Amino acid sequence: MLAKDFLAVGVFIIVGIVFVAVTLIASYLFRPYNPSGEKLRTYECGEIPLGPAWLQFRVGYYVYALIFLIFDVEAAFIFPWAAALLGFSRTKTLAVLGIIDMVIFVGVLALGLVYAWKKGVLEWK
Amino acid sequence: MFIGNIKLIAPALYLCAAALVVLILGVIAARKPGKGLDYQLPTQYLAPALMFPGVVYALWAVLESLIEVCYTVDVLIGYELVRVPAVALFVTRGGHAQLTADPFGALFTLVAFAGTFIVMLVSLDYFDAAQPHKAEYYSLVMFATAAASLAACASDLIAIYLSIELLSLASYVLACFVKTDRRSGEAGLKYFLYGAACSAVGLYGMSILFGVTGGHTSLSAIARGLTTPAAYSGAAWVGIVFTLVGFGFKLALVPFQFWAPDVYQGAPTPITAFLSVVSKAAGLAVLVRFLTAAVFLFPPQNFSWYWILVVLTAGSMFFGNLVAIPQRNIKRMLAYSSIAQIGYLMIGVVSAVHAFPSLERLVPRLWNLPNVIVRTRAASWYYEPWDMVGLVVYIVAYMFMNLGAFAVVAGIGTRTRSDAIDDYAGLMQRSPFLAAALTVFLISLAGVPPTAGFVGKFLIFGGAIQHAGQNHPELAVLAVLGIINSIISAYYYLNVVRLMFFAPAEDRPSLRASLALNAVVAICLVGTLGLIAAAGPVVDFASLVVSGFLD
Numbered sequence: 001m002l003a004k005d006f007l008a009v010g011v012f013i014i015v016g017i018v019f020v021a022v023t024l025i026a027s028y029l030f031r032p033y034n035p036s037g038e039k040l041r042t043y044e045c046g047e048i049p050l051g052p053a054w055l056q057f058r059v060g061y062y063v064y065a066l067i068f069l070i071f072d073v074e075a076a077f078i079f080p081w082a083a084a085l086l087g088f089s090r091t092k093t094l095a096v097l098g099i100i101d102m103v104i105f106v107g108v109l110a111l112g113l114v115y116a117w118k119k120g121v122l123e124w125k
Numbered sequence: 126m127f128i129g130n131i132k133l134i135a136p137a138l139y140l141c142a143a144a145l146v147v148l149i150l151g152v153i154a155a156r157k158p159g160k161g162l163d164y165q166l167p168t169q170y171l172a173p174a175l176m177f178p179g180v181v182y183a184l185w186a187v188l189e190s191l192i193e194v195c196y197t198v199d200v201l202i203g204y205e206l207v208r209v210p211a212v213a214l215f216v217t218r219g220g221h222a223q224l225t226a227d228p229f230g231a232l233f234t235l236v237a238f239a240g241t242f243i244v245m246l247v248s249l250d251y252f253d254a255a256q257p258h259k260a261e262y263y264s265l266v267m268f269a270t271a272a273a274s275l276a277a278c279a280s281d282l283i284a285i286y287l288s289i290e291l292l293s294l295a296s297y298v299l300a301c302f303v304k305t306d307r308r309s310g311e312a313g314l315k316y317f318l319y320g321a322a323c324s325a326v327g328l329y330g331m332s333i334l335f336g337v338t339g340g341h342t343s344l345s346a347i348a349r350g351l352t353t354p355a356a357y358s359g360a361a362w363v364g365i366v367f368t369l370v371g372f373g374f375k376l377a378l379v380p381f382q383f384w385a386p387d388v389y390q391g392a393p394t395p396i397t398a399f400l401s402v403v404s405k406a407a408g409l410a411v412l413v414r415f416l417t418a419a420v421f422l423f424p425p426q427n428f429s430w431y432w433i434l435v436v437l438t439a440g441s442m443f444f445g446n447l448v449a450i451p452q453r454n455i456k457r458m459l460a461y462s463s464i465a466q467i468g469y470l471m472i473g474v475v476s477a478v479h480a481f482p483s484l485e486r487l488v489p490r491l492w493n494l495p496n497v498i499v500r501t502r503a504a505s506w507y508y509e510p511w512d513m514v515g516l517v518v519y520i521v522a523y524m525f526m527n528l529g530a531f532a533v534v535a536g537i538g539t540r541t542r543s544d545a546i547d548d549y550a551g552l553m554q555r556s557p558f559l560a561a562a563l564t565v566f567l568i569s570l571a572g573v574p575p576t577a578g579f580v581g582k583f584l585i586f587g588g589a590i591q592h593a594g595q596n597h598p599e600l601a602v603l604a605v606l607g608i609i610n611s612i613i614s615a616y617y618y619l620n621v622v623r624l625m626f627f628a629p630a631e632d633r634p635s636l637r638a639s640l641a642l643n644a645v646v647a648i649c650l651v652g653t654l655g656l657i658a659a660a661g662p663v664v665d666f667a668s669l670v671v672s673g674f675l676d
Contacts, residue, residue, distance in 0.1 A: 097128075111145055118152040 063121045067113070074109050078102070127200040127207075129214040133190055133226030136183040136234055137274040143175040144267035151260020158255065167254065172263035173245040176238070183238040183274070187231040191669060194227055214278075221343030223281040225414075228670040232517060233277035233410040236524050240403045241270040243528045243645055248395040250642040251535045262302060266399065269295035273407035280418060282331045282342040285411050289375060292407055293320050296400060300392040312391025319384040320374065327371015333364030334419075344418040351420060365420050365430045372415065375408030378471065379440040382464045389460035394538055397456060398531035401463045402524050409470060409520065413513070416478055417674075434475055435599050442468030442610040450617045455534055456544050458617060459527075462570060465614060466523060472603050473516035473585040476592045479600070511588030513674065517667040519581030522569070522656055526578055529649030530566040533559050536642040549621055551630025559638060560625045562646045567618040569653045572611045577656035582611065584664070 042049045081102055088094040116122060131138075147168060154163035196211040203218050213222035224230075244266065256262070272291035279285040297320060301313020335342055337360050338350025350356055370381065377385040389397045420430065445465025452458035536559060537552070538544050552560040569576035586604040593601035638646075656663060 108145070111149060115148055115152055118149070118156065 127216040137271045140271040144264040148264035168259040176242045180238045183235040190228045190231040223284045224278045225280040226278045229674040230278035234274040236406045237273040237403045240524050244399045246641045246645045247532045250639045265295045276407040277410035280344045299396045308391035312388040316388045323374035330364045330367025337361045347419040372412045379444045386460045390457045394535035438471040446610050446613040476512040476589045479592045511584050513671040514667045515584030515588045522577030522581040525649045525652030526566045526569040532645045533563040540636045550624045550628035552625040554630045556636040564622045571615040571618045575657045577653045
């Protein structure tokens with residue numbers, strides 16, 4: 001039982017390694033090679049890089065990142081929930097329960113957003 | 126899945142909702158300090174006002190679970206009809222409950238709730254009205270308490286880990302709550318780093334147990350998995366010991382106590398009180414459930430994890446008491462004292478393991494359950510062993526006396542701006558009430574009659590001796606070591622009393638206690654002194670609670 005479960009993991013690992021290796025080798029074989037100063041420069045979203053990267057970033061970025069993360073995770077939870085709800089829909093109690101659960105979950109996260117909003121972290125001053 | 130009687134964990138759910146209300150209203154109020162909502166509904170009063178119904182609710186839940194625990198229900202899970210105890214919640218296939226809201230869990234919930242209510246009143250005195258981030262402070266305390274309550278009922282490794290982790294995460298933030306104080310920051314960081322490491326070890330241990338018992342997270346399924354020959358490997362032993370590391374950290378059991386002195390000293394005093402009582406009560410409940418529900422049979426030949434616990438129990442008592450003696454800071458002294466106190470409580474845990482001694486008890490007798498492992502306690506039809514009764518009574522006594530001591534320390538600390546023991550000299554002249562109250566709490570911690578600490582210690586040591594018999598001399602040895610340690614501890618507790626009453630005050634001004642502080646100290650005094658007067662009913666009630674203990 002255990003070995004069969006890990007077989008899937010093993011297949012994923014092998015496919016992952018092979019995929020990366022094949023892509024890199026193929027692009028190495030086929031691409032033209034004309035380096036220039038512009039091309040070799042560190043890529044920074046189209047901006048010209050200024051100064052070292054090891055500097056203190058404004059703390060507001062982290063709060064934004066945290067809020068983004070919360071809703072990212074929420075999405076990650078909602079997809080499997082939606083898929084499972086289809087199976088639950090055969091029993092009425094389970095379906096209602098599933099919806100109530102998700103309403104509570106999203107409600108708590110929404111309260112988190114209200115907290116962040118009232119705390120003033122969404123304003124960029 | 127069968128959800129069960131959700132009313133039994135409703136106090137925790139209520140507290141989560143109340144914490145959200147406090148958080149949102151508090152943040153709105155904090156936008157205009159001293160005006161509007163902050164003036165009409167100050168967060169520091171809103172939180173205890175919402176906490177108090179929670180305490181009453183938790184008390185109701187204890188009584189309700191005492192009734193519910195006598196019943197079973199038949200439920201259809203999948204295509205299988207399973208008979209489960211009526212206090213089992215979130216029962217999955219095979220009849221395994223994720224939470225068991227038995228009277229034992231409900232009583233620890235009550236201890237956590239009452240302790241938090243007291244901590245909130247101490248905070249009211251400790252912080253002034255202009256305390257920054259009030260909303261976050263009070264809501265984190267409430268979330269942590271809800272987590273402690275769920276931990277007390279958790280009977281599944283995932284439920285245990287999640288509730289303990291929620292409790293820990295809130296505690297890390299609370300420990301470093303005074304951002305302007307370097308020591309508080311140090312306390313938070315140390316607590317977090319050590320806590321994360323021990324939590325990782327504990328989680329690794331749980332994952333090993335999950336593996337060797339055939340992929341089960343429920344404690345009752347693990348108990349069954351550990352009785353199969355496949356589990357008699359080194360791996361299962363390593364899993365148990367690693368899991369105990371995770372729990373030992375929460376309890377500050379030697380050798381996982383290294384964080385306690387720095388964190389207790391650096392954290393704001395109300396939070397120190399919270400960590401020493403509520404957080405430890407949760408850890409203790411989880412440990413008892415884990416030992417008696419999952420691993421009490423493993424391995425029947427050599428019981429080696431048990432001997433580790435025996436050694437750690439003795440080690441905690443001696444380490445805590447001996448290192449407390451030279452301390453100059455009262456919070457640090459109480460930190461070491463609480464390491465010793467957990468040693469006394471661990472005597473109760475170690476002897477409670479013997480109440481579930483043999484495989485026959487695995488046979489579902491009382492309930493005639495086909496699928497669930499329900500143990501009947503040894504010989505409970507003619508007498509109730511004192512081990513767990515002592516544990517339950519001592520944790521209640523410990524709550525009153527330790528919170529009382531920290532309340533006085535917090536009150537004096539805010540007024541004199543010092544936690545040095547030398548500054549307690551002549552406290553009798555400066556504040557007779559606080560000095561007298563602290564004396565009562567300290568002699569109760571030392572276990573001198575007629576205080577609550579004496580009742581608890583009497584029952585715990587008595588329970589150990591009851592179980593010692595001929596086969597378990599180590600329990601009698603532990604009881605004797607406990608008595609020796611009580612004598613050692615009297616030295617440093619009474620040293621503070623000596624300073625307060627017999628040292629000159631060097632004409633410093635008298636201290637004025639606030640209403641909240643007086644109220645807290647009075648509540649704890651009534652608990653500490655009243656327990657012995659009500660000892661008979663309390664012990665009967667504790668026996669009732671313990672006889673309903675399920676895995």
